[in-house]
Amino acid sequence: MKNNSPFSVHRNSPFIALAGKEFRHIFRDVRTILLLLVMPAAQIILFGFAVTTEIKETPIAVFDPSKNVSTARLIKRIDASEYFRVEQMLHHPDEITGVFGEGKIRLALVFGDGFGGSPALDGRASLQIVADATDPNQAGTLTQYLSAVIGDEYRSQLPAADAPPSIVPVVKMLYNPEMKSVYNFVPGVMGLIFLLICAMMTSISIVRERETGTMEVLLASPVKPSLIIAAKAVPYLALSAVNYCTVLLLSVLVLGVPVAGSLALLTVASSLYIVVSLLLGLFISTVVRTQKAAMIASGMGLMIPVMLLSGLIFPVANMPVALQWLSSVVPARWYIRAMRGIMIEGLPLTAVRLEIAVLCAMGVVLLVVSLKKFKVRLE
Amino acid sequence: MVVAEHINKWYRTTQVLNDVCFETAKGEIFGLIGPDGAGKTTLFRVLTTLIKADSGRATIGGLDAETDYREIRTRIGYMPGRFSLYPDLTVRENLEFFATIFGATVRENYTLIEGIYRSLAPFENRPAGKLSGGMKQKLALSCVLIHKPSVLFLDEPATGVDPVSRKELWSMLRQLKEQGITIIVSTPYMDEALLCDRIALMQHGKLLSAATPAQVIAAYPRKLYAAEAPNNYRLLNELRANPQVASAYAFGDCVHVAFIAQSDTSIPNLREIPPGIEDCFIELTTGKGAWNDHRKNDGK
Numbered sequence: 001m002k003n004n005s006p007f008s009v010h011r012n013s014p015f016i017a018l019a020g021k022e023f024r025h026i027f028r029d030v031r032t033i034l035l036l037l038v039m040p041a042a043q044i045i046l047f048g049f050a051v052t053t054e055i056k057e058t059p060i061a062v063f064d065p066s067k068n069v070s071t072a073r074l075i076k077r078i079d080a081s082e083y084f085r086v087e088q089m090l091h092h093p094d095e096i097t098g099v100f101g102e103g104k105i106r107l108a109l110v111f112g113d114g115f116g117g118s119p120a121l122d123g124r125a126s127l128q129i130v131a132d133a134t135d136p137n138q139a140g141t142l143t144q145y146l147s148a149v150i151g152d153e154y155r156s157q158l159p160a161a162d163a164p165p166s167i168v169p170v171v172k173m174l175y176n177p178e179m180k181s182v183y184n185f186v187p188g189v190m191g192l193i194f195l196l197i198c199a200m201m202t203s204i205s206i207v208r209e210r211e212t213g214t215m216e217v218l219l220a221s222p223v224k225p226s227l228i229i230a231a232k233a234v235p236y237l238a239l240s241a242v243n244y245c246t247v248l249l250l251s252v253l254v255l256g257v258p259v260a261g262s263l264a265l266l267t268v269a270s271s272l273y274i275v276v277s278l279l280l281g282l283f284i285s286t287v288v289r290t291q292k293a294a295m296i297a298s299g300m301g302l303m304i305p306v307m308l309l310s311g312l313i314f315p316v317a318n319m320p321v322a323l324q325w326l327s328s329v330v331p332a333r334w335y336i337r338a339m340r341g342i343m344i345e346g347l348p349l350t351a352v353r354l355e356i357a358v359l360c361a362m363g364v365v366l367l368v369v370s371l372k373k374f375k376v377r378l379e
Numbered sequence: 380m381v382v383a384e385h386i387n388k389w390y391r392t393t394q395v396l397n398d399v400c401f402e403t404a405k406g407e408i409f410g411l412i413g414p415d416g417a418g419k420t421t422l423f424r425v426l427t428t429l430i431k432a433d434s435g436r437a438t439i440g441g442l443d444a445e446t447d448y449r450e451i452r453t454r455i456g457y458m459p460g461r462f463s464l465y466p467d468l469t470v471r472e473n474l475e476f477f478a479t480i481f482g483a484t485v486r487e488n489y490t491l492i493e494g495i496y497r498s499l500a501p502f503e504n505r506p507a508g509k510l511s512g513g514m515k516q517k518l519a520l521s522c523v524l525i526h527k528p529s530v531l532f533l534d535e536p537a538t539g540v541d542p543v544s545r546k547e548l549w550s551m552l553r554q555l556k557e558q559g560i561t562i563i564v565s566t567p568y569m570d571e572a573l574l575c576d577r578i579a580l581m582q583h584g585k586l587l588s589a590a591t592p593a594q595v596i597a598a599y600p601r602k603l604y605a606a607e608a609p610n611n612y613r614l615l616n617e618l619r620a621n622p623q624v625a626s627a628y629a630f631g632d633c634v635h636v637a638f639i640a641q642s643d644t645s646i647p648n649l650r651e652i653p654p655g656i657e658d659c660f661i662e663l664t665t666g667k668g669a670w671n672d673h674r675k676n677d678g679k
Contacts, residue, residue, distance in 0.1 A: 007475070007485035017479035021468065028467045213459040217523070220427045220457040221480045222449060 014223045018231030025205065026235055036201065040193040040243045041250060047185040048255040055145055059087035060107040061099050066115045070157075077153050078109070083145045100132055107131050107142050186251045187339030188313075190270070191332035192306055193243055195277050198236050200298035202281030206232060207294040210285075226371075233278045240274045260346030269342060269352070272359045273335040279366035280331065286373035306332040334358045380405045380561040381426060381530060386435035388421055388584075395421045396432065397584040403563060403577075408556050409589070410575030411565040412660065418584040419565040420460060423534050426563070427457045439530055453481070456528035460535040460565075462519055466508025470499055470518055473507050474525060481526030491558070492521040495551055513544025520551065531555065533564040537571060549574050569657040580663050587663070592656055599654040599662060601625065601637040607648045608634075618646070626665055630657075637662065 012020075026032050060078070064071045079086040087105050090096065096108045112126030129146055131139040206229070209215040218228050244267070251257040259266065281298070288294045307313060309327035316327055327333050338355035341347040349356070381403045388396035395418045403409040411419045424430045426437050428448035437444040439451045464473050474496075478485045489496075495517050502510065507518060516536065523531065533552075537545040549571065552562055556576075564575065572578045572592055579589040590598070608614035615634050618627035625639045635658060636649070654662075 007471075007489060009484060009486050011484050012475075012479045014480045014482070017476050021465065021472075021476055024472070025465070025467055211461075212465075213462040214465065216424075216427075216429060216459040217457060217462060217477070218480065220429055220452055220455065222453045222482060223480045 015227055015231050018223070018228060019234040022205065022232055022235045026239070032201075036197055036239050037242065037246075040189075040197075041246050043193065044186065044189050044247050044250050045254065047189050048251070055083045055141060057085045058083060058107060058142060059105045060084050060109060060146075061088040061090050061096065061105045062086055063090040063093055063096070063108065063110045064115075065113055066111060068115075071111050071115055074150065074153050075109075078146070078149050081149050083149070096130055100130075106138075107146060109146065183257055183344050184340075186247070186255070186257050187336045187343060188310065190244075190247055190339060191273070191310060191336045192303065193247065194240055194270070194274050194335075195280075195298075195302055195306055195332060197240050197243065198274055198277035199281035199284065199302055200295070202232060202236050202278055203284035203288070203294040203298055204291050206282070206285035207288060207291050210289070211291060229282060233282075236278060236281075237274065240277075244270055244274075257344070259343055261342035261348070265349055265352075266339070266342050269335065269338045269356060269359075272356065272363065273331065276331050276335075276359055276363045276366065279363055279370060282370045283366050283373070286370055305330045309333060310336050328358075331359060331362050334362075380407070380440055381409075381563060382436075382438045383422075383426065384436045386422070386425055386432045386437060388418075388425065388430070388432050395584045396425070399435070399584070399586045401579055401586060401589050403561055405561055406556055406559045407577065408552060408562045408564065408575045410572050410578040411563065411581050411586075412567070412569070412572045412578050413565070413581030414567060414664065417581040419581055420534055421584075422581075422586075423457070423459075423532050423563075423565065427455055427532055428452060429457075453526070454528055455530045455532060456523035456526065457532045458519055458523045458534060458536060460538065462534075464507040464515065464519055464522065467506055469504050469506055470510070471503045473518060474521055477522040478525040483526040485525060488525055488527045491527055492524050494554060495524075496521050512540050513547065516540050516544060516548060517551075520548070524555070528560070530561045530563065533562065535565050535567065537566060537568065545571075569655075569660055572656050572660075580660060582664055595659050596654055596656060599659050601662070602642060603652055603654045603658055604636045604638075604642065604649045605630070605633045605652045606636055606646055606650075607632070621646075626661065628661060628665075635661075 026036065062075055062078075064075065075086060078084050084107070088099060090099070090108070093110060096110070099105050100108070108130040110128040110130060112128070115126065127150065129143050131143050133139040206215075209218065219225060248259070248266075252259060280302070284294055284297050284301075288297050305327075309316070309319075309323065309330050310332040311327070316324055316333065319327065334355040338352040338359075341352045341355070345351075381401075383399050383401050386396050386399040387394065397418075399418075399422060401409075411422065413419055421430070425432045426439065426444065428444050428451050431445055439455060442451050442454075444451060465476070468476065474485055478488070499510075499514060499517055499521070502514065507515065510518065520533075520536070523533075537548055540548065552564065552574075556562060564571075566572065572595075575592065577589045577591050578595060580587045580595070606614060606618070611629060611632075611634055615627055615629060618624050618634065618636055621643060623638050623641065623643045625637045627634055627636045629635075635652075636646070642649075
């Protein structure tokens with residue numbers, strides 16, 4: 001029989017066809033591409049520059065009834081520091097609530113009535129710092145900084161000989177001498193990005209095929225189910241590798257975060273975490289039925305614990321014991337810890353072996369559970 | 380070709396397949412007719428090796444669905460009810476993809492789908508999601524045929540497709556049948572039942588013994604009448620209130636009535652009519668068991 005088909009004789013392997021199809025799904029959807037390639041870069045830049053917990057030029061208000069040389073000197077010193085900016089001089093203490101309410105200032109400094117001469121010597125000087133404690137962490141940090149500035153001024157007025165004996169600790173900030181918050185964020189953002197790409201996208205793409213009925217056709221085909229799943233993971237693995245490079249390059253070149261430890265070790269740890277995230281995505285896809293559920297499970301079930309429990313924002317050590325236990329099942333917690341160790345502190349493998357071991361164990365457990373749940377049949 | 384023997388399937392406490400038995404011959408179009416939730420899709424999944432039956436046995440061409448599933452999967456084509464292809468892949472990419480995962484090439488089996496695919500060829504590079512409903516259906520059929528299966532399972536292939544495309548689909552199925560492919564098709568549409576070689580009505584997981592559409596109609600257990608009145612709605616209500624009436628339902632311009640024992644001749648404009656396949660199905664679903672009793676007595 002004459003074959004007049006316009007199709008080629010070339011025979012592809014099913015695996016290549018499956019992986020190729022997955023790449024097409026990704027590259028033909030603008031939103032997916034934005035999510036997978038642009039968002040990670042945007043996130044790292046955003047966390048590096050815009051979202052910062054450092055104190056800079058905080059607006060404050062001052063009430064100074066005595067208006068003499070020493071108060072003027074102190075105010076000038078505060079204003080000159082990089083942390084604060086005197087936004088407003090108040091005429092009456094009652095105005096404080098008003099200016100806080102308008103949101104113009106974040107801190108108020110109130111001089112006592114008799115503040116004059118050398119405050120250190122006449123012993124009558126009193127000062128009050130009023131802070132907005134709706135954000136207690138911020139209020140605490142701000143008052144600390146302001147107290148430090150005032151303390152400096154007080155000490156500078158004393159002749160060296162008259163200084164009372166006191167212990168002034170010398171503080172050395174290891175690994176991050178400038179206390180840049182971006183040092184903390186780079187490992188955290190990496191933890192988030194890989195989770196998003198691998199766990200969320202993999203689970204959604206598997207569940208989508210189930211929703212559209214194509215999974216049924218694939219399963220009713222001679223292709224092994226494990227091959228179907230492996231082919232699903234390939235594009236996300238590749239995209240994670242691309243993102244790993246971008247994020248690392250951006251943080252080193254743009255944000256100035258050095259890679260203190262071994263790059264090879266960093267790559268190994270990250271690959272391990274990527275694999276764990278992929279397996280997590282596979283696991284999610286075996287327990288949810290719809291794309292929406294997959295989105296919620298990976299969004300709410302993974303992103304939020306990563307943000308809140310991994311130590312990205314709140315230190316794990318400060319959490320109640322129950323939450324600390326809970327946080328130890330979040331893979332990102334271990335990955336972020338390992339990343340901080342390797343990337344920022346420059347620690348060798350032996351120092352992060354616990355983290356690596358935990359990630360390995362999580363990977364094995366997820367693999368076993370997912371393989372058990374993902375069968376050659378539909379149920 | 381396809382043999383189902385006493386298949387039972389439970390989902391928790393609901394029995395979705397209840398002692399299903401049937402057998403199809405090679406090159407036959409076998410229709411499973413039943414409302415949504417009758418168990419058609421579950422039966423398809425058992426037959427296509429996607430789920431295991433709790434008890435009973437299914438064989439495809441002599442191969443056991445439970446133990447020889449891998450071999451069976453190379454020989455069957457399955458189009459699930461919600462099958463919608465990959466909307467972002469083009470017509471050609473979809474076809475090539477499905478050929479590849481079944482270990483075939485489009486080229487070697489092109490003759491099989493040529494008739495169906497010819498009308499799709501001009502849109503080869505269009506994403507499948509941008510095709511019309513009928514076109515999608517043709518592509519889906521091409522995709523499940525491209526590895527030259529000997530049995531084709533089509534789960535409600537015509538649902539949501541316009542009448543013209545439905546007609547086309549059925550003529551395509553007849554062509555495939557001519558090539559010796561066994562086709563098992565499910566449908567909720569009565570008119571399609573008449574197009575099958577044999578049909579089995581399905582309800583609540585039970586399959587009534589398979590018969591040709593003509594046999595099914597012949598087995599209708601009562602005399603059927605059509606009644607007409609200026610106000611059919613009032614007539615319908617009156618009939619339903621009548622204790623002698625077994626069933627009454629609106630049917631086109633008139634009302635179809637069947638009586639439990641004796642016909643109530645006091646009803647005006649009553650004329651006896653031959654039952655259609657739809658009447659058979661309504662009798663089956665609402666007939667208070669009369670159908671089943673009748674068929675048992677009938678011995679067949």
